[in-house]
Amino acid sequence: MVFSSAAVGHVGAAAAGGTGSAAWGQLQTAMGLAAGALVVGQVLAPVQRMLAWVIQYRVDADIYRRLMATNYSAPGIAVMERPEVRSALDEAVAGMRRFATPGAAAAASLTLLARYTGFVGALALIGVRFSWLGAAAAGIGGLVLRVTHRRGANAYSTAIVDTIAQRRRHFFLSDQCLSPAIGKESRVFGLAGWLADRGEEEGLGYFRMLWGIRSGAFIRPFVLAATVTTVGGALALAGLAWPAVGGGLSVGSTMLVAQAVIGALGIGASFDESDYIISYGLTCLRHIEQVEAATAAAQPVPAADGLPAVPAPPVAESIRFEDVVFAYPGADRPVLSGFTLDLRAGTSLAVVGVNGAGKTTLIKLLCRFYEPQSGRISVDGADVRDFDAAQWQRRVAAVFQDFGRYPLSAADNIGFGAAELVADRAAVARAAERVAAAGFLEGLDRGLDTTLSRKYQGGTDLSGGQWQRVALARAMLAVDGGASVLIMDEPTASMDVRAEAEFIDNFLDLTRGTTTVVVSHRFATVRRADRIVVLDGGRIAEDGTHAELMELDGQYARMFALQSARFAVAAGAGTENGS
Numbered sequence: 345m346v347f348s349s350a351a352v353g354h355v356g357a358a359a360a361g362g363t364g365s366a367a368w369g370q371l372q373t374a375m376g377l378a379a380g381a382l383v384v385g386q387v388l389a390p391v392q393r394m395l396a397w398v399i400q401y402r403v404d405a406d407i408y409r410r411l412m413a414t415n416y417s418a419p420g421i422a423v424m425e426r427p428e429v430r431s432a433l434d435e436a437v438a439g440m441r442r443f444a445t446p447g448a449a450a451a452a453s454l455t456l457l458a459r460y461t462g463f464v465g466a467l468a469l470i471g472v473r474f475s476w477l478g479a480a481a482a483g484i485g486g487l488v489l490r491v492t493h494r495r496g497a498n499a500y501s502t503a504i505v506d507t508i509a510q511r512r513r514h515f516f517l518s519d520q521c522l523s524p525a526i527g528k529e530s531r532v533f534g535l536a537g538w539l540a541d542r543g544e545e546e547g548l549g550y551f552r553m554l555w556g557i558r559s560g561a562f563i564r565p566f567v568l569a570a571t572v573t574t575v576g577g578a579l580a581l582a583g584l585a586w587p588a589v590g591g592g593l594s595v596g597s598t599m600l601v602a603q604a605v606i607g608a609l610g611i612g613a614s615f616d617e618s619d620y621i622i623s624y625g626l627t628c629l630r631h632i633e634q635v636e637a638a639t640a641a642a643q644p645v646p647a648a649d650g651l652p653a654v655p656a657p658p659v660a661e662s663i664r665f666e667d668v669v670f671a672y673p674g675a676d677r678p679v680l681s682g683f684t685l686d687l688r689a690g691t692s693l694a695v696v697g698v699n700g701a702g703k704t705t706l707i708k709l710l711c712r713f714y715e716p717q718s719g720r721i722s723v724d725g726a727d728v729r730d731f732d733a734a735q736w737q738r739r740v741a742a743v744f745q746d747f748g749r750y751p752l753s754a755a756d757n758i759g760f761g762a763a764e765l766v767a768d769r770a771a772v773a774r775a776a777e778r779v780a781a782a783g784f785l786e787g788l789d790r791g792l793d794t795t796l797s798r799k800y801q802g803g804t805d806l807s808g809g810q811w812q813r814v815a816l817a818r819a820m821l822a823v824d825g826g827a828s829v830l831i832m833d834e835p836t837a838s839m840d841v842r843a844e845a846e847f848i849d850n851f852l853d854l855t856r857g858t859t860t861v862v863v864s865h866r867f868a869t870v871r872r873a874d875r876i877v878v879l880d881g882g883r884i885a886e887d888g889t890h891a892e893l894m895e896l897d898g899q900y901a902r903m904f905a906l907q908s909a910r911f912a913v914a915a916g917a918g919t920e921n922g923s
């Protein structure tokens with residue numbers, strides 16, 4: 345801007361003096377410098393982009409580390425299940441997937457810094473070449489609009505946090521309805537029309553809400569600020585007109601100052617490449633800080649003996665639940681009340697009971713995802729709270745109902761059971777063999793190296809029962825890696841009758857000597873366990889072997905008879921049909 349204005353200023357004298365004049369030389373120098381400045385600007389632009397990318401990458405990598413550390417900072421999951429913490433975490437994760445991450449905000453600040461540098465330079469130029477009063481008028485005019493934009497962007501990104509519920513409903517209807525699972529259901533239930541109408545209704549409601557926030561944050565304050573900016577700019581330019589017309593300022597200087605005034609007023613524009621990115625990035629950061637504050641406030645469970653936590657040893661003799669009382673946070677009734685159970689090491693225990701009896705809760709307590717409100721869980725006489733929680737969790741190999749399905753190779757899916765065995769192909773193959781998963785895994789295109797997800801080239805998906813066996817293989821590997829309690833929540837739920845029979849025949853024999861807890865509604869699965877307990881009303885209602893409980897003729901015997909009768913009816917119907 346300076347060099348091009350200087351060049352324009354020299355044009356008149358150069359034209360009058362001719363090619364040999366001093367003015368001609370000055371014109372050439374000014375034009376050469378203007379061209380040089382243009383080239384430097386072109387070279388610096390990619391350097392600035394690269395620097396911005398590095399800043400973004402470094403900041404986001406650090407934020408991801410913080411998110412992971414926060415998520416796994418507590419051994420328990422109660423904090424993360426609190427609705428406001430879950431919601432903040434979901435928003436933080438969604439924010440990290442958008443273009444406006446905290447890293448992008450940091451990089452965008454660099455662009456903003458360049459804009460402010462230009463602004464200060466323009467003001468200095470107006471002050472030095474024309475008047476400091478003119479610089480103040482242009483500066484105030486530009487800054488008023490700038491502050492209004494920034495406040496608007498901040499108010500918008502803060503207010504939008506309160507629309508989470510509406511946003512979720514809108515996106516559920518518009519996005520998730522396009523998922524394969526809901527696509528199947530909406531076809532068979534004829535839901536497509538209803539979903540489209542509800543999606544439109546929710547979408548319009550959501551956008552009306554956004555419009556309300558936008559007009560409150562931008563339109564009204566903007567009208568006032570634009571007036572101040574117009575007045576400031578007009579004063580500066582009108583003031584410039586007097587000396588320009590009166591001959592007090594050369595043409596070049598007038599052009600230069602006029603461009604500087606317009607440049608200074610430009611700071612009031614909305615910078616799409618930085619303003620929103622900074623606001624959204626900071627909102628994402630606020631969500632992360634909210635989760636961090638919640639996890640930091642969750643007090644770590646003090647060791648029962650008041651001493652520092654000790655390493656968790658393998659279970660040698662028994663695990664005992666001693667008069668345990670547990671209610672979920674916010675629940676008015678306990679799931680377990682006065683629950684007592686002695687589980688001998690090296691034996692298998694099956695837990696049965698109606699839906700909601702507390703079977704899975706029992707497992708979560710054993711894993712120390714929650715702590716009982718009273719009573720204790722002990723291992724060989726020592727309170728589990730005396731153990732390092734993370735180490736104790738490594739002693740437990742669990743297959744939950746919602747086990748992980750990693751979109752990675754079959755070998756990794758099994759290997760994740762024990763970090764130190766993940767690369768041990770023989771150990772992984774052995775674990776697959778033990779749960780009868782080796783056959784179908786070896787049959788895949790790339791065997792154990794096949795990616796278990798259709799979303800990747802050459803990847804494949806497994807059936808529910810096959811996935812379940814992969815999860816069981818993972819738990820088996822965990823046992824090989826040092827876990828001493830094997831827990832399975834509904835391990836055969838997705839298996840067909842033949843696979844279940846095969847599993848039961850082999851599994852309890854293969855795991856003999858390992859302390860095993862099986863939760864199941866399938867009596868064929870539980871009947872071969874060394875011991876069976878029936879959970880009812882938060883306590884153990886019946887306790888014994890299959891034969892003992894059948895002899896007792898109580899709840900277990902009734903449930904068993906009911907399930908066997910249903911199988912007998914089904915088998916009879918099959919025979920009648922000639923099958």
Ligand SMILES: Nc1ncnc2c1ncn2[C@@H]1O[C@H](COP(=O)(O)OP(=O)(O)OP(=O)(O)O)[C@@H](O)[C@H]1O
Nearest residue numbers: 425672675679697698699700701702703704705706
């Ligand atoms: N995270 C949770 N927060 C609050 N309540 C919960 C939570 N998880 C389970 N519950 C409640 O605790 C009770 C016991 O649930 P649990 O999952 O332990 O039962 P279950 O015996 O395993 O049932 P099912 O046979 O259906 O799997 C239920 O009333 C359930 O609604």
